[in-house]
Amino acid sequence: MRTARFVATRFAGMLLVLFVVAFVTFVVFYVLPADPARMACGRPCSPEGLQLAREFMGYDVPWYRQFFDFLGGIFGGRTFGTGVAAIHCTAPCFGWDFQNNVDVLSEIGGRIEVSFSVALGAAVIWIVLGVGLGVLSALRRGTAVDRITMATAMAGVSMPAYLAGMIGITIFAFALDVVPKSGYVPLTENPAQWAWHLVLPWFVLAFLHAAIYARLTRGQMLETLGEDYIRTARAKGLTERKVVGRHALRNVLLPIVTVFGVDLGGLLAGTVITERIFGMAGVGRLLVDAIASLNLPVLLGVTLFSALLVTVLNFLVDLCYGALDPRARLV
């Protein structure tokens, strides 16, 4: 019962966040002077033509009507224009890309596999690597292992993603020639090639983020190991392995989960840069291309879609938090 209420409250909170984020994003993009109708209208653009384009794209009504049209599109789909030229965008409709004449969501959908492959693989590696190295440093505190790990972590925190990517490509793709320089192979086509093409981006992204987790884990582990309940566990005669692995680690993971939730947004941005360096056509590339052609519906659609994704993932992280820490469920 209590768990159900916890989940329900968090779910309601998530919906509210989504609504506010959509609203703010929409207003910000609306007040900016970019005018997709004018761009679609072509040159020379007659006032009548512009008016027609505006009506077709749904830009002729006040901004709050546009906002609700957009929201309505997500839930029930929407139709642009009337008659034979009408375009129907089925629900959930995140907007229509008038430049390429396709709906934004299917553009995202066609590329999401690439971004997910990059992001998820990297996340798994960095959590395992970061937490592992952090625990190791904490247990071997003051030794060479500890100092080298922490120095590397500091370098990782300070390294911009694209620089780390370039260095990675130089060493492993050009000099040693052990991994491909760029490109992407779908998982369904050839799993081995898929992983092979992704190894470098994974480790580059993981190197940058693992650093933060290693530092955090180390500090948290050192603090936890000084707690009374750890002394009790040791006094009971538990093996050191059980004390660290069971009793201490559970407490250490709490802040890690929190940081991971915050990092999800950054991870998406990280894939934008990674895709640019490694020449992959993911959602990040879609965004960068949309910038170049000032494709407003795509910009808005991708921004809102990533906000949706991050909010939903954060909701899941919250649930994980509740599972890890019974106290959190009381809120």
Place this chain on the structure above:
Amino acid sequence: MVNPPPTPTGVPALAARSLPAAVWRAVRSGRWTSVCALLIVVIVLLAAGADLFVLLEGQDLVPDIATLGPTGLPAGALGGVSGAHWFGVEPLTGVDLFALVAHGARTSLLVGLGATVLGTVLGVLLGVSAGYLGGWWDRLVTWTADVILGFPYLIFMIALGAVLPVDFPRQVTLIVVLGLFGWPRVARIVRAQALTLAKRDFVAAARVMGGGPWHVFTKELLPNLWAPIIVVASLSIPSMIGNEAALSFLGVGVLPPTPSWGRTISAAIDFFETDPMYLVFPGLLLFLITLAFNVVGDAIRDTLDPRSGSVA
């Protein structure tokens, strides 16, 4: 804060109360930290005196194809590094790389520091008011901060950078946008501190004696908040510098002709196989300034707030 009381004898030096003294001690706490602090000073001087140093080198930001070889790549070894061009020249244009990097340092530091100041001021005002006043305002601020922290703000900034008007000074826009997305980190920490401070007797006493919220904020709360503020601000500078460079790298940050490390690095990617030296200096400086600020910020945190430090 102006006149720190003399440290009583017998108390270890760690208990010094003066903030500048504590920061100075943090900077001198280790060899690495001192080196990094020196590095910050050098790069700040480079940025501040960019025009002077470039004049000293005898170059400017004007293209000069005389320095290029027949293929458009820099003439001479190591990307054209020589006595006349300390960092070499840019391929295709022949712009002096030292001039480009020195002026890029100015952009980076300006945006990084400006955004940090804006984010910190906003964060302190919102965080203290939330922690001190409580109630619905507290809930609103905390909730907004949580939303912004979880929001893919870099994606938002990328999209925003694409549609913002070009004629407005982009550095100012970047400072405002980065600052607006940067306050929640500060506000969270400051709020937690203000929450405990608000319950202390001296705050209650000030209130009983008729002190208004502004008086309590400036005279009672703020002096006790400087330590966490300095810590969080010093650690936010490197991330702001990194964000500016990332946005410029993607072409939505600082616009040409203003030099920016991020944009130079982005351009260097295309010459990666033919002229790798193009990437070395802007990349190295961006890495070094971020590293230096991180190391010094860490040392300050360990000194001012020994409990939360990584050195336990």
